[in-house]
Structure formats: C-alpha cells, structure tokens
Amino acid sequence: MISGKLILTVGDDETLRQILVEQLQLNGEFRIKEALTGKEALQYTEKQYFDGVLLDVELNDFNAYEICCQMRKNGVKAPIIIISDANNDQDTILALDSGANDFVVKPIKIAILLARLRAHIRQHEQNEHAVLNFGTYSFRPGAKVLLDIKTNKEIRLTDKETAIIKFLYLSSGQVVSKSVLLDEVWGYNAGMTTHTLETHVYRLQ
The missing domain is CATH 1.10.10.10 (Winged helix-like DNA-binding domain superfamily/Winged helix DNA-binding domain)
Structure with missing residues (x-):
C-alpha cells in the first residue's frame, strides 16, 4: 500500500542534509522532503502528513527546540528526532521536553540513526491512537x-x-x-x- 515512508529533514547544514537524503532514499524505504528553515518546516507539517521528522538544531531562523514544541502544539504526532552538536544532559533534556522522541549527537552514525527512525515509526504506527x-x-x-x-x-x-x-x-x-x-x-x-x-x-x- 505504501512505496516509502515520507520523512521531513529540517536544517541548513548542507553536508548533513545531502548525506541524509542520499542514505534515506538508498533502498526506496523512505521518501524525502527538505526544509531549510524552521518556518518552512512548520508550513510543510501544517499542510502534509509525514511519517517522521529529522530536525537539525542548526537553523538560522528559529530555535530547533521551539520548532519541535510548536509542531506538537500544531498536532504533529509523527516521531521527531533532533540532531545536535551538543553532547550534554541539558540539551538532551531540552529536546525530550520539547516533544522530541529521540536526541542524536553529531557526528552521527547513519546506520544507527536509520535504525532508531525505523523503531520510532514502528512504535508510532502500532499505537491505537495513531493516524x-x-x-x-x-x-x-x-x-x-x-x-x-x-x-x-x-x-x-x-x-x-x-x-x-x-x-x-x-x-x-x-x-x-x-x-x-x-x-x-x-x-x-x-x-x-x-x-x-x-x-x-x-x-x-
């Protein structure tokens, strides 16, 4: 019934974005939509359903944690994974408290990130309240x-x-x-x- 889960990648780190797009689309498992700014991300999620969101903290216009929080307020139920340079407890707590399902620290290991994304999507889909x-x-x-x-x-x-x-x-x-x-x-x-x-x-x- 589905030819690939639709994932929204958010961030202006071009190198990371290219790697994510290439790896996510590699086996046809995922389809990608890219947002370079937090504003774009909010606009996309208001108009379209996504199976998952990969949110880089490097945004020029908004704080990534605020974007995540706003997505949840707007009714986004899909798994959100925040990607950050900061490897400390405070940022992890901020991410999870803002509504993220997971927090991944750079440099990321793509295979592990994809495995986490799959796991969160499976868990979400099996939830009786899921859409x-x-x-x-x-x-x-x-x-x-x-x-x-x-x-x-x-x-x-x-x-x-x-x-x-x-x-x-x-x-x-x-x-x-x-x-x-x-x-x-x-x-x-x-x-x-x-x-x-x-x-x-x-x-x-």
Whole structure:
C-alpha cells in the first residue's frame, strides 16, 4: 500500500542534509522532503502528513527546540528526532521536553540513526491512537475510520476491516498471501475457507 515512508529533514547544514537524503532514499524505504528553515518546516507539517521528522538544531531562523514544541502544539504526532552538536544532559533534556522522541549527537552514525527512525515509526504506527496516511486516505485504527481526504468522506470500518488495513499498512507494500492474512487477522484454522477474507477485501476495494 505504501512505496516509502515520507520523512521531513529540517536544517541548513548542507553536508548533513545531502548525506541524509542520499542514505534515506538508498533502498526506496523512505521518501524525502527538505526544509531549510524552521518556518518552512512548520508550513510543510501544517499542510502534509509525514511519517517522521529529522530536525537539525542548526537553523538560522528559529530555535530547533521551539520548532519541535510548536509542531506538537500544531498536532504533529509523527516521531521527531533532533540532531545536535551538543553532547550534554541539558540539551538532551531540552529536546525530550520539547516533544522530541529521540536526541542524536553529531557526528552521527547513519546506520544507527536509520535504525532508531525505523523503531520510532514502528512504535508510532502500532499505537491505537495513531493516524496512518496512504494515498488519498487517512486511517485511524483506534476509531475504526477511513477518511477519503479528497472528498472528506468518512468510512466506518468493522473490526476485521480495520485489522486487515492495519496489517497491510504495516507490511509496507510487501505482497501478503491469503494464508498469512487469515492467520494474522482471523487466526486461521483448517475449517475456514478464504471466501470470508475475499468478501472483506472486495468491500474495501
């Protein structure tokens, strides 16, 4: 259902930004949008959903901690990782208190940063209060609601339909067989046919 998580990178450190963009897009796992200033970052997050935010403290216009705090006030629920030169307890506390999920110190180890980003995204997606976006739809598993963003039409889902969409979303675009889906959603047993699954999928389509 998804061809890559959308990540917002924020900061005016050109070298770091180029490295992040190159590494994040390497295997098609992530898609990137870049903001050079805090103002741009706030504008982007007000108009678009992001799966994660990488926020460098080096900003010319705003304090990065204030930007993070404002994003949370604006309703951004996605994981935010702050990247900083400062390796001290005070900055770590400032970052976490401002609403960041994590604090990473330069020089960063890309592999570890990506692993942390993946972990935070997984945790966020598995939260029942999360809002998951794909294509033109916004999905709230906790409320069992699928919203067509273009038409603003709200679709109420059954428990099974909710479980199907959530499992397919978390599969990140990988092909899922009927048997795997039956096992995950229904607890597949030998006496069950795939007809029920096909009926649910047909309705969702």
